[in-house]
Amino acid sequence: MTATTLPASGRPRRRREAIAPLEFTRRRWLKLVLLANFIFLYFPIVALIAFSFNNSKRNITWQGFTFDYYVKAFNNTGLHDAFMNTITIASISTVVSTILGTMLGLILHRYRFPGKGAFDSWIHLPIVIPEVCLGVAMLAFFTMFKIPLGIFTVTVSHIAFSIPFVAVVIRSRMSGFDPALEEASQDLGASEWQTFWSVTFPYMLPGVVAGALLALTLSLDDFVITFFTSGPGSTTFPIKIYSMVRFSVTPEVNAASTVLIVLTLTLTVLAMWIQSRSDKKAKADG
Amino acid sequence: MQEWRKNKLVFSILLIPPTAWLVIFFTIPLAVVWIYSFGQRGPLGETIIAFSLSNYLRTFEWVNLYITLKSLWIATVTTAICLAMGFPLAMGVAFAPPRYKNVLLLLVILPFWTNLLIRTYAWIAVLRTNGYVNFFLEWVWSGLDWLFGGLLGEFQPLELLYNQGAVIVGLVYVNLPFMVLPLYATLEKLDKSYLEASLDLGASQWRTLFSVTVPLALPGIFTGGLLSFILALGTYLTPDLLGGTNSIMIGNLIAQQFGPARDWAFGSAISFILMYVTFACLWVKAVLAGREGAVNY
Numbered sequence: 001m002t003a004t005t006l007p008a009s010g011r012p013r014r015r016r017e018a019i020a021p022l023e024f025t026r027r028r029w030l031k032l033v034l035l036a037n038f039i040f041l042y043f044p045i046v047a048l049i050a051f052s053f054n055n056s057k058r059n060i061t062w063q064g065f066t067f068d069y070y071v072k073a074f075n076n077t078g079l080h081d082a083f084m085n086t087i088t089i090a091s092i093s094t095v096v097s098t099i100l101g102t103m104l105g106l107i108l109h110r111y112r113f114p115g116k117g118a119f120d121s122w123i124h125l126p127i128v129i130p131e132v133c134l135g136v137a138m139l140a141f142f143t144m145f146k147i148p149l150g151i152f153t154v155t156v157s158h159i160a161f162s163i164p165f166v167a168v169v170i171r172s173r174m175s176g177f178d179p180a181l182e183e184a185s186q187d188l189g190a191s192e193w194q195t196f197w198s199v200t201f202p203y204m205l206p207g208v209v210a211g212a213l214l215a216l217t218l219s220l221d222d223f224v225i226t227f228f229t230s231g232p233g234s235t236t237f238p239i240k241i242y243s244m245v246r247f248s249v250t251p252e253v254n255a256a257s258t259v260l261i262v263l264t265l266t267l268t269v270l271a272m273w274i275q276s277r278s279d280k281k282a283k284a285d286g
Numbered sequence: 287m288q289e290w291r292k293n294k295l296v297f298s299i300l301l302i303p304p305t306a307w308l309v310i311f312f313t314i315p316l317a318v319v320w321i322y323s324f325g326q327r328g329p330l331g332e333t334i335i336a337f338s339l340s341n342y343l344r345t346f347e348w349v350n351l352y353i354t355l356k357s358l359w360i361a362t363v364t365t366a367i368c369l370a371m372g373f374p375l376a377m378g379v380a381f382a383p384p385r386y387k388n389v390l391l392l393l394v395i396l397p398f399w400t401n402l403l404i405r406t407y408a409w410i411a412v413l414r415t416n417g418y419v420n421f422f423l424e425w426v427w428s429g430l431d432w433l434f435g436g437l438l439g440e441f442q443p444l445e446l447l448y449n450q451g452a453v454i455v456g457l458v459y460v461n462l463p464f465m466v467l468p469l470y471a472t473l474e475k476l477d478k479s480y481l482e483a484s485l486d487l488g489a490s491q492w493r494t495l496f497s498v499t500v501p502l503a504l505p506g507i508f509t510g511g512l513l514s515f516i517l518a519l520g521t522y523l524t525p526d527l528l529g530g531t532n533s534i535m536i537g538n539l540i541a542q543q544f545g546p547a548r549d550w551a552f553g554s555a556i557s558f559i560l561m562y563v564t565f566a567c568l569w570v571k572a573v574l575a576g577r578e579g580a581v582n583y
Contacts, residue, residue, distance in 0.1 A: 030374060030377070030378050033374040033375065033378065034374075034375065034378045034390075037371060037374075037375045037462075038393060040371075040459070041393075041394070041397045041459075041462070042397065043412070043418075044405065044408035044409055044411070044412050044459070045397055045400060045404075045405065045408055047408065047411060047412065047418060048404070048407075048408040048411060051411070061421075100303055100304040100307055101304065103300045103301075103303060103304050104300075104304040104305075106300055107297070107300045107301050107304075109287075110287060110288055111287065111288050111289070111290045111297055112287050112288065112289055112290065113289075113290035113297070122308075122313075123308060125312070126308070126312055128516070128564060128568060129316075129561060129564065130516075130519070130520025130521075130522075130537065130560055130561070130564060131520070131522065132520060132522040132537040132540050132541060132557070132560075133316075133319075133520070133540070133557040133558075133560055133561050134312075134315075135522075135541075136319065136540055136541070136544045136550075136553060136554070136557055137315035137316050137318065137319045137557070138311075138315050139544060140315065140318045140319050140322055140544075140550060140554065141311075141314060141315035141318045141319075144318050156311050157311065159307065159311070160307060160308060160311040160312045161312075163304055163307065163308060164308075167304075192293070192296065217399070220401075221401045221402065221403075223401070223402060223403045223523060224522050224523060228541075228544070238401060238403045241403060241404070241407070242403055245403075245407050245410070245527065249407075249410055249411050249414070253407070254411075257401070257404040257407065257408075260400075260401055260404060261400045261401065261404060264399055264400060264401060265396075265399055265400065268399045
């Protein structure tokens with residue numbers, strides 16, 4: 001501490017460039033605030049990932065690097081089954097919700113129809129309703145109609161809450177679409193079907209891919225709704241991690257979590273990349 | 287945009303499948319819960335369809351009212367902390383030089399893409415008695431202890447987990463991006479010449495912040511605030527994992543009725559109350575946003 005407080009004259013004074021009034025990011029207090037926020041945002045996740053490689057069961061001090069817990073997690077049959085369930089549910093949910101969501105997005109983009117405002121609010125409801133409410137509603141519904149809880153009920157629920165998200169993505173993608181292109185195609189003799197496949201769909205495609213990846217991550221990540229709609233044989237990855245967490249915090253859970261983090265991050269970054277690439281292309285094409 | 291009558295066939299082919307799915311697997315389930323909310327719990331825990339308001343009246347019993355009020359309180363505190371942390375964060379990102387802006391923004395949203403369960407679980411390791419925070423405190427403590435020659439004695443780890451504080455920390459963590467993104471959007475669009483004018487006319491930085499920047503950013507503050515409030519109010523997972531028995535919130539109360547308590551009628555009534563509160567918040571937001579449609583964000 002004492003060493004740094006040299007007399008002012010002895011210290012080589014670096015002349016700092018004057019900070020313009022609105023260059024907040026160059027002000028020290030804001031830099032500190034940003035730093036504190038980022039530590040808050042990243043510390044838990046980074047610690048979790050780092051300690052999944054820690055060669056110690058209980059200790060939070062670093063004992064050396066190991067892949068043991070990944071091997072353990074991989075050989076844990078419960079986790080294994082849960083992972084397979086997750087993949088099955090997520091793939092079916094993604095395909096169905098992407099198709100249905102795209103249709104819905106197109107409807108909202110293309111057509112004027114009576115009651116559109118109300119329809120629009122209605123399809124946004126699954127996005128805004130608290131997840132617990134949706135979860136218990138699904139549970140009550142399946143029980144009332146005597147549908148046994150299992151992979152089917154989970155998948156069906158995932159599709160229901162993913163459709164609106166896909167529709168929103170498709171709609172925003174289509175908002176930049178020039179309807180004159182479709183008219184031109186039809187003027188040149190293409191049928192409506194041909195126009196859709198060779199003019200509209202290629203334009204829409206990045207949106208479809210982004211929507212599909214969003215639906216996939218939503219399904220992979222969902223805990224609350226799955227919790228209420230899954231039966232004994234349909235445990236998903238998050239549900240399995242949850243039941244392991246209830247017992248204790250172990251490096252094995254950290255390892256399993258890290259796998260899920262990496263998976264979701266990869267998918268999201270991929271979606272972003274596809275979207276930004278298509279935006280750039282759209283700009284370049286004018 | 288086309289008139290739907292121009293091609294009724296295509297319109298109905300596109301409309302019917304997704305609408306049917308959402309009617310069957312979204313609206314009907316909600317309708318079931320709505321009907322259940324007027325029902326009664328049978329002797330074996332089954333739900334008897336009846337037409338009574340007793341479930342709604344039960345929410346005013348002190349035990350349940352207490353949980354509701356506490357949830358509102360936790361959601362308010364969470365929102366306030368999110369705003370206090372999120373505003374400077376959003377400002378930092380919005381006023382950053384262009385080449386850093388996207389990177390900073392990405393850094394804000396990145397944690398948001400990891401699973402909610404995992405993000406919440408990660409806090410257990412941070413806050414538990416043998417977690418990182420206590421580990422750090424112990425390290426500081428033993429340093430001071432050594433300095434003072436053993437005057438401080440043995441370190442007593444703090445009970446940071448399984449209480450209301452832990453729930454608030456977890457909720458702030460999860461909801462921060464929902465606060466920062468709308469704030470960033472308004473601050474980014476804001477005409478910076480107003481700020482320059484204020485500074486040129488002699489106002490201090492603080493004065494400019496509170497009399498110019500904050501008022502101009504009000505739409506973002508409201509949107510972000512309402513989003514984080516709604517999400518915090520309806521949360522289930524965070525109090526379930528980080529809260530103790532005394533810090534359950536509305537979401538947990540609902541789950542409890544559908545799980546161990548097996549009183550689905552009462553659980554349905556609370557679900558609907560929670561949904562009504564959510565809609566009221568969204569309605570306020572829509573009115574404030576100037577009739578931009580009820581639920582677009």
